[in-house]
Amino acid sequence: MTILDITTALCLTAGCFLGITGGFGIYRLPDFYTRLHASSVTDSACAFLILFGLMLQSGFTLATVKLCFIFFFLVLSSTTATHALAKTARSRGLEPLLGREDKR
Amino acid sequence: METTIDIVLLTFLCITAIAIIYIRKLFCGIMLLGIFSLLSACLFVTMDAVDVAFTEAAVGTGISTILLLGAMGQTNAHEKRPPYQPLIALLVVLVTGSVLVYGTMDLPVFGTPDAPIHLHVAPRYIQQSPIEVGPPNMVTSVLASYRGFDTLGETAVIFTAGIALVALLGSSQKKRPPCASPPQPATLHDHLILRIVGKMFIPLILLFALYVQFHGDYGPGGGFQAGVIFASGIILYSLIFGLNTAMRVVSPKALRLLGSLGVLLFGGVGLLCIALGGNFLDYNTLAARPVDGQHLGIFLIELGVGTTVFAIMVMMFYAFSLRGRNTS
Numbered sequence: 267m268t269i270l271d272i273t274t275a276l277c278l279t280a281g282c283f284l285g286i287t288g289g290f291g292i293y294r295l296p297d298f299y300t301r302l303h304a305s306s307v308t309d310s311a312c313a314f315l316i317l318f319g320l321m322l323q324s325g326f327t328l329a330t331v332k333l334c335f336i337f338f339f340l341v342l343s344s345t346t347a348t349h350a351l352a353k354t355a356r357s358r359g360l361e362p363l364l365g366r367e368d369k370r
Numbered sequence: 371m372e373t374t375i376d377i378v379l380l381t382f383l384c385i386t387a388i389a390i391i392y393i394r395k396l397f398c399g400i401m402l403l404g405i406f407s408l409l410s411a412c413l414f415v416t417m418d419a420v421d422v423a424f425t426e427a428a429v430g431t432g433i434s435t436i437l438l439l440g441a442m443g444q445t446n447a448h449e450k451r452p453p454y455q456p457l458i459a460l461l462v463v464l465v466t467g468s469v470l471v472y473g474t475m476d477l478p479v480f481g482t483p484d485a486p487i488h489l490h491v492a493p494r495y496i497q498q499s500p501i502e503v504g505p506p507n508m509v510t511s512v513l514a515s516y517r518g519f520d521t522l523g524e525t526a527v528i529f530t531a532g533i534a535l536v537a538l539l540g541s542s543q544k545k546r547p548p549c550a551s552p553p554q555p556a557t558l559h560d561h562l563i564l565r566i567v568g569k570m571f572i573p574l575i576l577l578f579a580l581y582v583q584f585h586g587d588y589g590p591g592g593g594f595q596a597g598v599i600f601a602s603g604i605i606l607y608s609l610i611f612g613l614n615t616a617m618r619v620v621s622p623k624a625l626r627l628l629g630s631l632g633v634l635l636f637g638g639v640g641l642l643c644i645a646l647g648g649n650f651l652d653y654n655t656l657a658a659r660p661v662d663g664q665h666l667g668i669f670l671i672e673l674g675v676g677t678t679v680f681a682i683m684v685m686m687f688y689a690f691s692l693r694g695r696n697t698s
Contacts, residue, residue: 342567342570343567346564346567349563350561350564357560
């Protein structure tokens, strides 16, 4: 069990945890924007952590280069997708939920 | 471990299928269909069928979702409730299903080494295909060389489907020539970030499609996947920069030409083999050494498949979106 293995395990665990919280968030959060926030956490941080953990295991090989490509693709595409969703919802007039009705 | 993954994936698959049956919103249904394809692609990966998984992911999750969304644009967003109770249909489905399940009892257990499928032609493919055909990716040699007839049939099916769809929806070029109409505002014109990221991505997507096309001999990939990926690059372009701009880049006329050219190339290679003294699609005659001939033949027919698939997919997308614009 080297330091590399421990780091990998930590990264994978954190990534899986973020993935599960993202899933719960999509299910439990009240409106579109908060749900989008939850799903974007899964798209970005969870995927990045898992990819990084895998890169540590594969070492200096072709697999790492491919993982790097996937990483850059995800950095651009998932964040852009989240942005496009949020912007479209905003321009179509979907108002974010501001506080609960009974407490306002 | 693999059994656990299989069980989890199959459970998800069942849940998704039941949800697709019950859901009435067509948009959700289409998204669930995409998830269904992605799950089955994962199952194919666990079975080591990487080529099939690649095709499933590209076609099922990618392009068919887009085409179904385009088809949804022609109708309502809700499925109508049937006016009757479909009890007889349920009975028929139950009886047929139980007969089918009863039929599977006679099949050999999954992975049995002495199952007929592993004794008939598979040993020859595994042992002889590096010598007879050449490509390291055995799937490509089976698909393009041993089973060239089947692949020709599949390409013809895609071509026919595309022609039928254009015939049904009407080639809208006559009604509204794209060059004459005033340039409409692009659909996502105000999305600056989308346009910039799209500009960065579209060349990469097209490059990746070419890689998949020409690397199919050595790894997972081939004409079908490459055509679909190339088409999705063009579709992304037309989504971001507007249909008219995309139609100036890849005109419907060029698509019609390309679509038929691909099938012609495939069939032409087969006829050329006959003219050179072999059987139909017998690539050995194409070059002095049989392996070189096989290589050339597989390259040409994969090119034909890729061209046809690309042209037909973009043609279908154009047909749907033009139709949606004319009716709205």
